[in-house]
Amino acid sequence: VAIPMSPWRARDEFSVLSETFNTMLANLEEVYRRQQRFVADASHELRAPITSIRCNLDLLTKAPDLPPEEINAALVDTHAEAERMGRLVNDLLTLARTDSQPPVLPGHRATHYTTLIELDSLVLEAFRQYRHVGESHPPYPRILLQHTEPALIYGDADALKQALIALLDNALKYTPSTGSVALALHTHTSEQTQIACITVSDTGIGIAEEDLPHIFERFYRADHARTRDKGGSGLGLAIVQRIAEDHLGSVKVESTPGKGSQFTLCFPIADDDH
Numbered sequence: 001v002a003i004p005m006s007p008w009r010a011r012d013e014f015s016v017l018s019e020t021f022n023t024m025l026a027n028l029e030e031v032y033r034r035q036q037r038f039v040a041d042a043s044h045e046l047r048a049p050i051t052s053i054r055c056n057l058d059l060l061t062k063a064p065d066l067p068p069e070e071i072n073a074a075l076v077d078t079h080a081e082a083e084r085m086g087r088l089v090n091d092l093l094t095l096a097r098t099d100s101q102p103p104v105l106p107g108h109r110a111t112h113y114t115t116l117i118e119l120d121s122l123v124l125e126a127f128r129q130y131r132h133v134g135e136s137h138p139p140y141p142r143i144l145l146q147h148t149e150p151a152l153i154y155g156d157a158d159a160l161k162q163a164l165i166a167l168l169d170n171a172l173k174y175t176p177s178t179g180s181v182a183l184a185l186h187t188h189t190s191e192q193t194q195i196a197c198i199t200v201s202d203t204g205i206g207i208a209e210e211d212l213p214h215i216f217e218r219f220y221r222a223d224h225a226r227t228r229d230k231g232g233s234g235l236g237l238a239i240v241q242r243i244a245e246d247h248l249g250s251v252k253v254e255s256t257p258g259k260g261s262q263f264t265l266c267f268p269i270a271d272d273d274h
């Protein structure tokens with residue numbers, strides 16, 4: 001015998017349903033707004049190198065009797081702008097790829113990461129690579145490996161390398177050649193979970209307090225004019241954060257203007273029974 005639902009219960013269920021629906025709609029609107037802003041920002045960022053390339057080509061085609069050094073300067077500039085555009089498009093593609101991956105549910109390992117990665121080998125490899133570049137391109141900030149220990153995590157080696165390279169590139173970009181950049185890998189236990197943390201510390205220009213909460217946002221640059229000069233897309237840290245979250249990890253920053261910055265990238269260590 002079907003027992004009729006009390007009108008009170010029906011009303012309760014209806015209000016829960018409508019609340020859930022409203023929350024979902026608000027979330028979707030937020031995602032839509034963010035996507036729209038992202039597309040507008042990306043178009044704006046791409047417009048700058050395109051305009052510069054077009055101006056240089058106009059100059060070269062409309063003024064054929066330019067002195068050779070001016071022709072050369074215009075070509076060098078065009079090349080640099082094309083390179084910048086290439087980096088920007090690569091970064092945009094990386095973000096688009098990670099955006100299209102299924103979201104990682106809290107407490108669940110991303111199903112696409114089933115490979116065990118030796119984080120210590122990755123750190124050592126990055127250190128050797130950068131030390132080699134530093135030695136062959138003096139003057140260059142000193143690069144140090146402060147500490148490392150064995151740490152296995154589930155992940156994507158290419159993505160992890162990309163995150164580490166983005167942090168090292170930034171450290172080197174924003175540190176004078178008289179300064180230093182240090183790399184370290186430590187493991188510890190936090191809330192009964194074993195964690196591996198990579199730190200990239202530099203003695204560079206540092207980041208102002210008001211910029212710190214924003215530097216992981218897409219296209220955010222702490223000092224637009226100065227950092228644009230460094231050829232950055234403003235997407236590097238957004239990509240690092242996405243990669244960390246995809247690995248159920250996190251990325252944090254501490255910085256003192258004029259003294260330097262420290263970025264810490266943490267991941268849960270793979271359980272022994274896997």
Ligand code: ADP
Binds near residue numbers: 170
């Ligand atoms: P960009 O490509 O401009 O470097 P990122 O997303 O990698 O973009 O970084 C965002 C901003 O954060 C940079 O423009 C810069 O102002 C600041 N930043 C990042 N790393 C450092 C660092 N190690 N030292 C000082 N400033 C940094």
